[in-house]
Amino acid sequence: MSWIVDKEWWSKTYTELITKTIDLNFEKDQQATDLLSTLLEGRKDSIGFEEMKNLFKEFNESIVFGCGPNLVSDLEFLRENKKLENRLLISADGATTVLINHDILPHIIVTDLDGLIADIAWASLKGSIIVIHAHGDNIDGISKFVPMFRGKVIGSTQVEPRPHVYNFGGFTDGDRSVFLSYSLGTSRVILAGFDLNGEPHSCPGKLVPFNKRIKKIKLEIAKILLKQLEEKGVKLFNVQGEPYVL
Structure with missing residues (x-):
């Protein structure tokens, strides 16, 4: 069992920020993890x-793909300027559908299993490593979908880790992907398809219904967590190479 994120800091963040902002059940989160x-x-x-x-030790910079309304334009800019090369590519869940539709196979996909599973499973078969996140709301999905992945898989959690299931930190698939990048040693991160300061946006690669109110709360939590990561030395950039303004 491994805490990759600092245990004391994350436990405090989980109890004092996340569970006080949004309704979560520690016991169900732990049940899903188990x-x-x-x-x-x-x-x-x-x-x-x-x-x-x-596997990814040669990378010193990553691109994390969220599923904001700017994802396609960000992808086009990155491709035109050859910025997809020599960088660790991490897709946050539903962004995977957009990526593979643009012939981009991410190295890693971070998912809590509410994206289009067929696309994630296809990417798994083609070589993407799937980071499966367990929480109290996806217990049924874990039972149903985990056996579908045919490539390399690893688990993540936001509570106590278990064998094969690590706590990297992070709450949404997007900010969790940045935490993972940091854990892997790539502290320079380009955020593509992130729109943390705009109105919540539904993702074409999502299975679950879009709830604007809940999404807005989750984005606010993500911003706080990313700001805390910046304090730890993570450098966040937009696709143009400018510092990302949270």
């Missing part, structure tokens, strides 16, 4: 954190 751990146990394609870190 289930995911059980499903990953014994799988030949389960990958450990150190193995994943070693």
